[in-house]
Amino acid sequence: MTELFDVHTPSDAWRKFTIQFQPAPRVERIAVIDSLDRVLAAPLTAPHDLPSFPRSTVDGYAVAAQDTYGASEGLPALLDVVSEVAMGAPASVPLDEAQCALVHTGGMIPPDADAVVMVENTQRVGRKRKNGKGGKEGQHSETLVSLLSPVSLFPSFSPFSIEVYRPVAVGQNVIQIGEDVRRGDLVLPAGHQIRPQDIGGLLALGIVEIDAAVAPRVAILSQGDEVVPPEQTPGPGQVRDINSSTLAALTRRAGGVPVTFPIVPDRLEALQDAARRASAGCDMLVISAGSSVSYRDMTAQVIQGLGKPGILVHGVSVKPGKPTILAVCDGKPVFGLPGNPVSAMVIFDLFVAPAIRMLLGAQPVAKTEVPARLARNIASTTGREDYVQVRLETRDGDRWAVPVFGKSNLIYTLIRSDGVVRIPQDSNGIAQGSWVTVELH
Amino acid sequence: MTELFDVHTPSDAWRKFTIQFQPAPRVERIAVIDSLDRVLAAPLTAPHDLPSFPRSTVDGYAVAAQDTYGASEGLPALLDVVSEVAMGAPASVPLDEAQCALVHTGGMIPPDADAVVMVENTQRVGRKRKNGKGGKEGQHSETLVSLLSPVSLFPSFSPFSIEVYRPVAVGQNVIQIGEDVRRGDLVLPAGHQIRPQDIGGLLALGIVEIDAAVAPRVAILSQGDEVVPPEQTPGPGQVRDINSSTLAALTRRAGGVPVTFPIVPDRLEALQDAARRASAGCDMLVISAGSSVSYRDMTAQVIQGLGKPGILVHGVSVKPGKPTILAVCDGKPVFGLPGNPVSAMVIFDLFVAPAIRMLLGAQPVAKTEVPARLARNIASTTGREDYVQVRLETRDGDRWAVPVFGKSNLIYTLIRSDGVVRIPQDSNGIAQGSWVTVELH
Numbered sequence: 089m090t091e092l093f094d095v096h097t098p099s100d101a102w103r104k105f106t107i108q109f110q111p112a113p114r115v116e117r118i119a120v121i122d123s124l125d126r127v128l129a130a131p132l133t134a135p136h137d138l139p140s141f142p143r144s145t146v147d148g149y150a151v152a153a154q155d156t157y158g159a160s161e162g163l164p165a166l167l168d169v170v171s172e173v174a175m176g177a178p179a180s181v182p183l184d185e186a187q188c189a190l191v192h193t194g195g196m197i198p199p200d201a202d203a204v205v206m207v208e209n210t211q212r213v214g215r216k217r218k219n220g221k222g223g224k225e226g227q228h229s230e231t232l233v234s235l236l237s238p239v240s241l242f243p244s245f246s247p248f249s250i251e252v253y254r255p256v257a258v259g260q261n262v263i264q265i266g267e268d269v270r271r272g273d274l275v276l277p278a279g280h281q282i283r284p285q286d287i288g289g290l291l292a293l294g295i296v297e298i299d300a301a302v303a304p305r306v307a308i309l310s311q312g313d314e315v316v317p318p319e320q321t322p323g324p325g326q327v328r329d330i331n332s333s334t335l336a337a338l339t340r341r342a343g344g345v346p347v348t349f350p351i352v353p354d355r356l357e358a359l360q361d362a363a364r365r366a367s368a369g370c371d372m373l374v375i376s377a378g379s380s381v382s383y384r385d386m387t388a389q390v391i392q393g394l395g396k397p398g399i400l401v402h403g404v405s406v407k408p409g410k411p412t413i414l415a416v417c418d419g420k421p422v423f424g425l426p427g428n429p430v431s432a433m434v435i436f437d438l439f440v441a442p443a444i445r446m447l448l449g450a451q452p453v454a455k456t457e458v459p460a461r462l463a464r465n466i467a468s469t470t471g472r473e474d475y476v477q478v479r480l481e482t483r484d485g486d487r488w489a490v491p492v493f494g495k496s497n498l499i500y501t502l503i504r505s506d507g508v509v510r511i512p513q514d515s516n517g518i519a520q521g522s523w524v525t526v527e528l529h
Numbered sequence: 530m531t532e533l534f535d536v537h538t539p540s541d542a543w544r545k546f547t548i549q550f551q552p553a554p555r556v557e558r559i560a561v562i563d564s565l566d567r568v569l570a571a572p573l574t575a576p577h578d579l580p581s582f583p584r585s586t587v588d589g590y591a592v593a594a595q596d597t598y599g600a601s602e603g604l605p606a607l608l609d610v611v612s613e614v615a616m617g618a619p620a621s622v623p624l625d626e627a628q629c630a631l632v633h634t635g636g637m638i639p640p641d642a643d644a645v646v647m648v649e650n651t652q653r654v655g656r657k658r659k660n661g662k663g664g665k666e667g668q669h670s671e672t673l674v675s676l677l678s679p680v681s682l683f684p685s686f687s688p689f690s691i692e693v694y695r696p697v698a699v700g701q702n703v704i705q706i707g708e709d710v711r712r713g714d715l716v717l718p719a720g721h722q723i724r725p726q727d728i729g730g731l732l733a734l735g736i737v738e739i740d741a742a743v744a745p746r747v748a749i750l751s752q753g754d755e756v757v758p759p760e761q762t763p764g765p766g767q768v769r770d771i772n773s774s775t776l777a778a779l780t781r782r783a784g785g786v787p788v789t790f791p792i793v794p795d796r797l798e799a800l801q802d803a804a805r806r807a808s809a810g811c812d813m814l815v816i817s818a819g820s821s822v823s824y825r826d827m828t829a830q831v832i833q834g835l836g837k838p839g840i841l842v843h844g845v846s847v848k849p850g851k852p853t854i855l856a857v858c859d860g861k862p863v864f865g866l867p868g869n870p871v872s873a874m875v876i877f878d879l880f881v882a883p884a885i886r887m888l889l890g891a892q893p894v895a896k897t898e899v900p901a902r903l904a905r906n907i908a909s910t911t912g913r914e915d916y917v918q919v920r921l922e923t924r925d926g927d928r929w930a931v932p933v934f935g936k937s938n939l940i941y942t943l944i945r946s947d948g949v950v951r952i953p954q955d956s957n958g959i960a961q962g963s964w965v966t967v968e969l970h
Contacts, residue, residue, distance in 0.1 A: 176753070193821040269941045288771035288870055294760070325582060433726060499729050
């Protein structure tokens with residue numbers, strides 16, 4: 089194959105790929121309570137103000153602020169408490185001058201009130217106000233509990249009077265209508281991946297269903313005469329299939345639905361047939377073959393026959409992972425991954441996961457990265473991106489990244505490591521002690 | 530309640546809690562291919578060496594290294610290729626002096642060989658060796674393809690001879706038996722959360738089932754006369770229940786199975802009854818009530834009645850989130866969370882998620898944290914941990930954390946923010962421009 093050594097940088101490779109691959113996500117309607125980690129297909133705006141009524145942020149008395157102006161310990165304002173706002177009930181009682189209503193945290197503010205005095209800054213008339221600082225429960229806690237608890241538990245209200253020791257400003261201790269979100273505001277953009285708090289935010293507005301991107305089906309094909317299913321005991325020269333399941337788990341993590349197939353023997357017709365059938369039922373095809381040249385040639389030949397335009401990139405200047413194929417065949421992305429597990433995972437993160445996110449129409453997500461100091465020199469070659477597996481260790485209060493060297497055929501290199509350090513293509517290495525960014529895996 | 534203002538620091542609170550709560554995870558047997566993100570209940574050791582036979586890392590010829598010593602371009606070693614090692618087949622053919630076997634990447638090394646010569650460093654005798662640098666495909670690629678591909682595809686082998694232009698050392702281009710992992714080695718420790726590559730590593734050893742911690746069932750109770758189900762249009766003074774679903778999603782993320790219940794009205798007997806029934810079927814109980822003192826008192830009273838030792842901490846020096854209850858009732862953890870959504874999420878991350886991970890027997894996982902510069906001053910109070918919601922923005926090439934201020938009753942504070950900055954209790958604030966760590970949510 090002429091493409092074999094026509095190597096591209098990762099960014100060039102991705103550019104060539106994305107010129108040909110510009111998918112429109114498929115959309116399905118789902119319940120918001122089942123939407124964790126799903127990707128929003130369309131922007132959402134608020135259908136109404138939130139909150140839709142003014143609410144108290146404290147336990148206290150809803151007042152007209154001007155009735156409290158000038159109030160102090162020495163000269164308290166005297167107010168009549170003419171009603172209690174029950175939780176979940178409209179606060180419709182009119183308040184005349186020097187009248188107020190008992191209100192609980194989250195309760196509605198009556199139309200004639202514009203602020204709330206905290207119960208701690210009041211005293212019920214006729215009760216002795218505690219003044220000392222010695223009490224374990226604080227200055228006013230006894231008052232507060234004895235005053236409020238019974239009222240809330242037994243909602244038969246009798247009017248009483250209070251002294252207010254501190255003025256409040258208009259709006260104080262009140263959440264205004266629309267203060268959380270205004271009607272018509274953009275609530276979440278298209279492509280947003282739903283977090284726990286987003287579920288709460290949508291439900292607060294009565295949005296109980298959303299249009300979400302359908303998780304793309306990713307066909308995963310493993311090939312090799314030497315490969316046997318994991319539950320089988322391999323004979324001499326045989327190994328268990330591990331790439332199918334590892335790639336399936338990586339696919340799930342990226343937001344796709346993995347579809348795995350039986351191992352394909354090393355015959356061109358068998359791989360052609362399997363690739364066609366796998367591709368037909370899925371949105372993307374990932375072929376993980378062996379690493380010998382003959383395998384790679386066969387994979388390339390099969391991919392080239394799957395549709396137009398076919399192979400876009402064959403060979404990427406990445407270590408490990410050079411013998412990678414990026415293709416688009418009749419609108420579907422097709423990837424030929426190196427057979428070595430370490431290379432396969434590096435290439436999955438570089439190209440397959442981003443392609444899955446394109447199919448989801450998803451915005452980029454933050455990667456889990458931590459800073460660490462490099463525990464030994466790493467040499468590299470300019471013109472090539474290197475991905476070095478590292479283990480994290482804490483020494484002398486610093487976090488260190490210890491390179492886990494090993495041939496890229498060794499799966500346990502990935503298991504003994506906590507993440508990966510990228511060495512850019514214009515670098516010829518990184519010196520021991522340097523701070524690097526470790527992307528956790 | 531006397532506990533109301535008997536406030537603990539977060540670390541003291543956690544200490545008091547964990548003295549009483551030392552769970553043993555429940556265990557179930559699961560398939561490794563379904564084990565992504567599950568927690569391993571017992572350490573796993575390798576049942577055999579991996580690989581279990583020596584394998585080639587390249588396409589080439591399996592040789593006795595000494596047959597190549599001294600070989601050079603000017604004076605190549607001449608070897609007879611007496612067989613091909615087919616993929617997945619034992620390599621049992623004996624090799625005499627100056628004999629070798631054609632081997633593919635991943636193929637088995639015959640017992641009489643101890644190294645592999647790369648095909649690029651050889652030439653088939655009788656073929657003309659290309660020597661120029663002008664060829665687009667590189668020096669030896671044509672040779673390599675024409676030599677290997679047909680052999681692999683049509684396994685009828687005829688002996689031939691090669692010239693070797695470079696010596697190899699013993700072991701070169703070979704993965705030795707046990708080089709990936711040795712029989713008896715610790716493969717993964719108890720408490721490890723399974724990653725995609727771990728699935729591959731276990732399957733490679735034929736480990737197809739593991740003992741995993743059973744995901745704990747977390748009962749989530751929301752209370753409040755003002756709270757209506759999200760699909761219902763709230764009347765004046767009413768709000769939709771958002772905490773149940775937000776806490777359910779946070780529970781799922783932490784590795785638990787959320788079990789939600791209908792909203793409980795504001796009556797002591799109703800909450801007592803609901804709490805008892807919810808607690809009975811679950812491993813943990815989370816009660817999210819309103820934020821008024823009367824609600825909080827009721828929650829405390831109900832929790833105290835659920836079992837011994839009962840409430841351990843009532844009040845934590847955290848903003849937001851002070852009115853938090855940590856309890857253990859007859860062996861089960863019970864949490865009383867503040868009703869405000871921002872506070873509830875801070876407290877969930879601080880206490881509930883770690884308690885779920887204790888029930889899983891899970892090792893700590895790395896949080897998703899990014900460094901950023903603070904876009905404005907944040908004031909704080911010593912003696913209290915502050916959690917400030919921030920939005921991330923890139924300006925002038927730096928990442929900035931922009932505080933999203935808002936009362937803790939505003940759910941959209943959490944939606945407009947990307948993460949949270951913790952201000953330690955011994956700090957009275959952080960100056961604009963300082964580098965801070967943002968924990969993403």
